[in-house]
Amino acid sequence: xxxxxxxxxxxxxxxxxxxxxxxxxxxxxxxxxxxxxxxxxxxxxxxxxxxxxxxxxxxxxxxxxxxxxxxxxxxxxxxxxxxxxxxxxxxxxxxxxxxxxxxxxxxxxxxxxxxxxxxxxxxxxxxxxxxxxxxxxxxxxxxxxxxxxxxxxxxxxxxxxxxxxxxxxxxxxxxxxxxxxxxxxxxxxxxxxxxxxxxxxxxxxxxxxxxxxxxxxxxxxxxxxxxxxxxxxxxxxxxxxxxxxxxxxxxxxxxxxxxxxxxxxxxxxxxxxxxxxxxxxxxxxxxxxxxxxxxxxxxxxxxxxxxxxxxxxxxxxxxxxxxxxxxxxxxxxxxxxxxx
Numbered sequence: 556x557x558x559x560x561x562x563x564x565x566x567x568x569x570x571x572x573x574x575x576x577x578x579x580x581x582x583x584x585x586x587x588x589x590x591x592x593x594x595x596x597x598x599x600x601x602x603x604x605x606x607x608x609x610x611x612x613x614x615x616x617x618x619x620x621x622x623x624x625x626x627x628x629x630x631x632x633x634x635x636x637x638x639x640x641x642x643x644x645x646x647x648x649x650x651x652x653x654x655x656x657x658x659x660x661x662x663x664x665x666x667x668x669x670x671x672x673x674x675x676x677x678x679x680x681x682x683x684x685x686x687x688x689x690x691x692x693x694x695x696x697x698x699x700x701x702x703x704x705x706x707x708x709x710x711x712x713x714x715x716x717x718x719x720x721x722x723x724x725x726x727x728x729x730x731x732x733x734x735x736x737x738x739x740x741x742x743x744x745x746x747x748x749x750x751x752x753x754x755x756x757x758x759x760x761x762x763x764x765x766x767x768x769x770x771x772x773x774x775x776x777x778x779x780x781x782x783x784x785x786x787x788x789x790x791x792x793x794x795x796x797x798x799x800x801x802x803x804x805x806x807x808x809x810x811x812x813x814x815x816x817x818x819x820x821x822x823x824x825x826x827x828x829x830x831x832x833x834x835x836x837x838x839x840x841x842x843x844x845x846x847x848x849x850x851x852x853x854x855x856x857x858x859x860x861x862x863x864x865x866x867x868x869x870x871x872x873x874x875x876x877x878x879x880x881x882x883x884x885x886x887x888x889x890x891x892x893x894x895x
Contacts, residue, residue, distance in 0.1 A: 590707075591618075592612065592706040594617065595614060596611065596647075597614070598611050601697060604689070608694055610658055610659060610661060610701075611637045611641060611658070612656060612658055613641070613659075615653075617654065618654070623708055623710075624654060624707065624709060625714065625887070627650070627655055627656070627657050627715070627884075628716070629641075630659075631662060631717065632718045632722075633674040633675070633680075633682055633719060637660060640659055641657075643718075644880065645858060645859070656702070660695060662674050662684060662720075663675070663676070663683055663684040663689045675689075675724035676688060676689040676727075677720060677727045678727055678749040680723055680787050681723070682780075682785060699713060713736055714736065714887045715740075716739065718743050719743050719744045719769065720744060721742075722741030722744025723741065723744040723745065723746070725740065725744070726745075726746045727748050730753050731748075735892075737890055738760075738887050738890040739758075739760070741759075741763075743763055743853065745770060747795075751798065756802065756838045757840060758840045759843070760841075760883055761844050762877075763846065764846075764874075765846065766850065767851055769851075769852035770789055772791070774792075776788050793844075803841075804840075805836035805842050810832045810833075810834065811829060812832070815827060815877060817849070821875075823849075823874055823875055823876045826849030828846070828848075829845070830844075838893060840890070849874070850871065850873065851870045851871015852870045852871055855877050856877060856879050856880060858875075
C-alpha cells in the first residue's frame with residue numbers, strides 16, 4: 556500500500572504544492588443553510604460511527620453559484636492520508652479544468668497507542684479497517700450527504716477513484732452503492748470485495764502495472780507494509796476485471812488498442828501502457844483496463860516522481876506515459892447514473 560511518513564507528507568504539501576488547508580469547519584448540522592462553497596480548499600468533520608471523521612474538499616475555480624457540480628471521491632492508499640493523496644494525485648488541477656468537486660476522505664484512524672496506519676475496509680483488504688469491519692461505504696455516503704448540504708452537487712454524476720487500498724475502496728463502492736455512484740476508476744488496486752452485489756451494470760476502469768511490486772498484478776501475498784509485518788493476499792487483476800465484464804454483460808473479447816510507448820530518452824522510455832476495452836455492455840456501461848509495464852505502484856501522470864528515491868525503492872518506477880486524471884475524467888464524463 557502507499558506508505559508516506561508524516562515528515563514526507565509535510566514536505567510534499569509545502570514544497571511541491573504549497574497547499575494550506577482551511578481550518579476545520581463545523582459539522583453538517585451547523586451548515587444546513589449553506590448555498591455554495593467558495594472555490595478552493597476546505598476541511599470538514601462529521602460524526603460517524605460514534606466518532607469524528609474528516610474529509611477535504613476542493614471546489615473548482617470558476618464554479619458558478621447555484622450550479623450543481625459533479626463529485627469525484629479520491630481515496631488515499633493504506634498507510635497514507637487525505638492531504639497526501641491530494642498532493643500526490645494532483646487532481647485539483649484536473650477539477651479546475653473540467654469543473655468538478657474533489658473529495659479526499661480520511662481513512663479509519665488507528666486506535667490510541669497504535670501505529671498510525673489509516674486504511675479502508677475494501678472487503679478482503681486492508682489493515683485496521685478490515686479487522687474492525689469499518690463501515691466505510693456508509694461513511695462515504697454520509698460524506699456525500701454532508702457535502703450536498705453545503706453546496707449543490709449533481710447526484711447523477713458522483714464518481715470514485717483512489718490508489719491501492721483506496722482503489723479497492725472505489726471498487727467496493729461500485730459493488731455496494733451502485734445506486735449512488737455512477738462509475739469508478741481504480742489506480743493500482745484490484746477488486747477485493749467479499750460481497751459482489753451491484754444493482755446495475757457499473758462502468759469501471761483500472762490502471763495497473765504488471766510490474767507493481769505492492770498490489771501484485773497476478774495476485775498472491777504482497778510485501779509487508781514498510782516498518783511492519785502486515786501483509787495482504789491479493790486477487791489477480793484480470794480476475795476482478797473478468798468479474799465486472801460478466802456482471803456488466805460485456806462482450807468477452809476486448810478491443811486492444813496499440814500500446815503507448817515511452818519516448819526515447821525520457822524516464823518512461825522502457826514503459827508501455829495498453830488500453831483494453833470491453834464493450835458493448837448492458838445499459839451503456841464499459842469495462843476498461845489500462846495495462847502498464849515498467850512502472851510501479853504509482854499514480855500515472857503525477858508530476859511527483861518517486862523514481863530513484865527511498866519511496867521509489869518501495870513503490871517502483873513513476874510514470875508519465877499516460878495521465879490517469881484526464882483519462883478517468885473523460886471516462887467518468889461519459890457515464891452518469893441512468894435517469895430513474
